Amino acid sequence: MTKKRTLPTGAHFMSGDIACAEGAIAAGCRFFAGYPITPATEIAEHLSERMPEFGGIYIQMEDEIASIAAVLGASYAGLKAMTATSGPGFSLMQENIGLAVMTETPCVIVDIMRGGPSTGQPTLPGQQDVMQAKWGSHGDYGIIALAPSSVQEMFNLTIEAFNLSETYRVPTLLMGDEIVAHMWEKVVIPSASEIRIVNRKKPHVSPSEYAPFMPEDDLVPPMACFGEGYRFHATGLTHDERGYPRTQNSEVQTRLVKRLCEKINKNADKIIRVEEVMLEDADVVVVAYGIVARAALSAVRKAREAGIKAGLLRLITLWPFPEKHVAKIAGQAKAIVVPEMNCGQIVREVERAAKETPVTFLSKLGEDPHTPQEILDVIRRCS
Amino acid sequence: MVQEVAHPFAKYLRSAMMPHIWCPGCGNGIVLNCFIHALDELQKDLDKLVVVSGIGCIGRTAGYTNADSFHTTHGRAIAFATGVKLANPELEVVVISGDGDLFAIGGNHFIHAARRNIGIKVICANNFNYGMTGGQQGPTTPLEASTTTTPYGNIEHPFNLVHLAAASGATYVARWTTLHVRRLTQSIKRMLQKEGFCFIEVVSPCPEIFGRRNKMRTGLEMMEWFRRASVVENFSDPSKAEISPEKIVVGEFVNTEKVSYERLLHEKIAQINEKAMGW
Numbered sequence: 017m018t019k020k021r022t023l024p025t026g027a028h029f030m031s032g033d034i035a036c037a038e039g040a041i042a043a044g045c046r047f048f049a050g051y052p053i054t055p056a057t058e059i060a061e062h063l064s065e066r067m068p069e070f071g072g073i074y075i076q077m078e079d080e081i082a083s084i085a086a087v088l089g090a091s092y093a094g095l096k097a098m099t100a101t102s103g104p105g106f107s108l109m110q111e112n113i114g115l116a117v118m119t120e121t122p123c124v125i126v127d128i129m130r131g132g133p134s135t136g137q138p139t140l141p142g143q144q145d146v147m148q149a150k151w152g153s154h155g156d157y158g159i160i161a162l163a164p165s166s167v168q169e170m171f172n173l174t175i176e177a178f179n180l181s182e183t184y185r186v187p188t189l190l191m192g193d194e195i196v197a198h199m200w201e202k203v204v205i206p207s208a209s210e211i212r213i214v215n216r217k218k219p220h221v222s223p224s225e226y227a228p229f230m231p232e233d234d235l236v237p238p239m240a241c242f243g244e245g246y247r248f249h250a251t252g253l254t255h256d257e258r259g260y261p262r263t264q265n266s267e268v269q270t271r272l273v274k275r276l277c278e279k280i281n282k283n284a285d286k287i288i289r290v291e292e293v294m295l296e297d298a299d300v301v302v303v304a305y306g307i308v309a310r311a312a313l314s315a316v317r318k319a320r321e322a323g324i325k326a327g328l329l330r331l332i333t334l335w336p337f338p339e340k341h342v343a344k345i346a347g348q349a350k351a352i353v354v355p356e357m358n359c360g361q362i363v364r365e366v367e368r369a370a371k372e373t374p375v376t377f378l379s380k381l382g383e384d385p386h387t388p389q390e391i392l393d394v395i396r397r398c399s
Numbered sequence: 400m401v402q403e404v405a406h407p408f409a410k411y412l413r414s415a416m417m418p419h420i421w422c423p424g425c426g427n428g429i430v431l432n433c434f435i436h437a438l439d440e441l442q443k444d445l446d447k448l449v450v451v452s453g454i455g456c457i458g459r460t461a462g463y464t465n466a467d468s469f470h471t472t473h474g475r476a477i478a479f480a481t482g483v484k485l486a487n488p489e490l491e492v493v494v495i496s497g498d499g500d501l502f503a504i505g506g507n508h509f510i511h512a513a514r515r516n517i518g519i520k521v522i523c524a525n526n527f528n529y530g531m532t533g534g535q536q537g538p539t540t541p542l543e544a545s546t547t548t549t550p551y552g553n554i555e556h557p558f559n560l561v562h563l564a565a566a567s568g569a570t571y572v573a574r575w576t577t578l579h580v581r582r583l584t585q586s587i588k589r590m591l592q593k594e595g596f597c598f599i600e601v602v603s604p605c606p607e608i609f610g611r612r613n614k615m616r617t618g619l620e621m622m623e624w625f626r627r628a629s630v631v632e633n634f635s636d637p638s639k640a641e642i643s644p645e646k647i648v649v650g651e652f653v654n655t656e657k658v659s660y661e662r663l664l665h666e667k668i669a670q671i672n673e674k675a676m677g678w
Contacts, residue, residue: 089478
């Protein structure tokens, strides 16, 4: 796959990290800045080799704070840009993820989740960063986070992450885990013409009329880039539609922050993707994401074989949270089961959306994700 | 009848952002003025200029300049600018920020951008303290100086910024004070014509916040200090370029040629691209 300027169209056996890197290239990403960290390093390694073949840029920065800052700079200079990290680096990036939200910078941040807190378990999987994905930076904002559960999805959802990020001018997070990142599986890479690519919308007014943060009907402002003659200003301070700081004005603050939330919330139906398996008549529904959803699917099938009406709601989009989908299954199922590799994070959102329907949480930490048997045992108890 | 005449430099400023936030006696306006003079004398294309700032009083410069501009988080101007310069090397990328922003919270980015020799041009207004937050001790506060967080006198040794820049690999290093407006303007012009990472420190008065706690209550008194103490020592050893009540060593310390990171990068990309034959 090296020294080639085109996509490796066809079937391959590859790791999730490499699939993610190839997905980035397929999506049109031409700038990667990162810092080595297990279990995301292979994304950087692969892109250091592949980016130049496409005329793209790879740079290893001095830390994760610099990496995300450089990604923002490259995006404003007109390139699709990405960084990849794991928990400790994701924590370091949070302030500038907020800057990306505030300045509406399209970019993709890959977080390959490992065991935390702190240095935790660098080589083992986790799902402990999913609340940080939503709430990690200070202040209120909307954000998009996707959870791949296969190597194929590491490829597909990386492209999707870029498309969403360009559409809504919002940092988009790919929340993988150590297993989907390091696992090797079959991946089918389509030809370039079969891949849907979305690019940020550009201004259709003259530089003198251009207001860089004036939204259109979809609540997203068209984006000029540096060097295009628009001479605009962007700041992390509360700003008006011209991009000028308005730090003492509550009306401007309200208008801006509400729009940053609403451009995601009001477009949630267009953003959210889930996979629904055997939900039509399900009495017990497992809600799962990432690698855990693979075991959940197996458990649901085994339950069906045993005559239990079980189903799976797999969350592909974590944020904005698919609460309508959860509310819908809660209306028909007797019980919901949420297995997660943390001490209870997405389960809180499920409980909130499920209202009266009982939710059973199944926590697992450490080396192995849930086995199908462990999830099946809970399905049996709930049925 | 009075006819309104636009200031010849009005085109360089975003007039809608005025009035500026700076205190009477502040040196930031002089730094901006010298920068604009340099742009004007070089007839720089404002459409290809990007001004990046961090947080602090001088951080507002990005917004005041009528070019593409970005006001980053605290300390991250250089890292952001690195992404801009690499993504589009045609752009002139200038970072204008303060001593706390560039050398405390952002110190790591400074030394690494200088080491890599990224072609961004950095101007630091050194006012010896954190002005915007009310005058706390910072990485350039002189020993024994009084600030709001060193009420008994500062016991931290300050950075020598020009020595740090030279040691980190900058291809152009100079220090002036806001009294040296012509030399500073010339220096900015020289820097804007160079390849690679360049750094100018501008010793700048902060009478309202720093000076009044240190026996220099007015901008004039601070400028008097600069006049009395400044000694031009071009190409002297930057490690000996002191800033003390008695002596402020100013001048150009480094002016060398070294291939920039972005040139090496894009040359390499072109070579690899040529070899990439297609699938």
